[in-house]
Amino acid sequence: MPIAIADPLLATVDPHATDRYFTADGLRLRYRDEGSGPAVLLVHGWTLDLEMWNSLAAALREEFRVVRLDRRGFGLSSGRPNLERDAADLDALWRHLGLGPVALLGMSQGARAVLALAMAADRKISCLVLDGPPELDRRAICDPSAGNDDLPLAQYRELVRTRGIDAFRREWARHPLMQLRTGDRSARELLTAIIKRYPGNDLLESAAEAAAGADPDCARVRPESIATPALVITGEHDRESRVKAADLLARRLPSAERAVIPDAGHLPNLDNPVAYNQRVRAFLKRHASAPI
DSSP: OOOOOOOOOOOOOOOOOOOOEEEEEEEEEEEEEEEOOOOEEEOOOOOOOOOOOOOOHHHTTTEEEEEOOOOOTTTTTSSOOOOOHHHHHHHHHHHTTTOSSSSEEEEEEHHHHHHHHHHHHHSSSSEEEEOOOOSSHHHHHOOTTTOHHHHHHHHHHHHHHHHHHHHHHHHHHEEEEEOOOOOHHHHHHHHHHHHOOOOOHHHHHHHHHHHTTOOTTTGGGGGGGGOOOOOEEEEEOOOOOOOHHHHHHHSSSTTEEEEHHHHHHHHHHHHHHHHHHHHHHHHHHHOOOOOO
């Protein structure tokens, strides 16, 4: 007799989570739209995709309309990753679905897209959740070719060039940012599957090609001007650089709360989904606006 899988991390066949696609800037981008209530838009980090949110979506969809997408160039979306276009893609999905006020949750690199959209949006954002945000200095935002201690992109490009994308995937799976502390098998299998789906198009281009697409006005993200209620999250055992970046961002945002998820690293939604989902849900219940 087949065994029913109750864990939402493994719920790949789910009537609430049908893959859909829309077109933005000539690209075909995958998204899911489930539940009803105030809208929440979930944005993943580098090399990840919308399926990282399986558990959170299951926890929220009874009270919220949960929308999540594969950023361009990630998961099953087409194109090349482009930090400067992420906010426009989120805005295009917002318009495509005809959403009213939206709560935004951006994880890691996705936090930059969320902040950029919060600066540029001409419609209401009810609140922000910023999970494991990276540094927000001009160089980190403006130059997509630049590496740092967290993401040595030049090293990874050379690895892909000389040994192929699978060699990078194996190396990246061992990186501290991708290390799970949980022993839960379903969480580990999910993360492995997501990394295997990462196409690596941004690593196949040269640093010069990546830099050529940089936005000269990219320093426009100014947290001090975002009065929207915000929750800044890190895992208890996230990298020191991410904890410092989160602490600084929380201080710069005029209306921010700071939360630390226990027994978790850089992927607290996978390491400790119960605590993560409860903290995010409680914040959304206080601040997410009802649909117009």
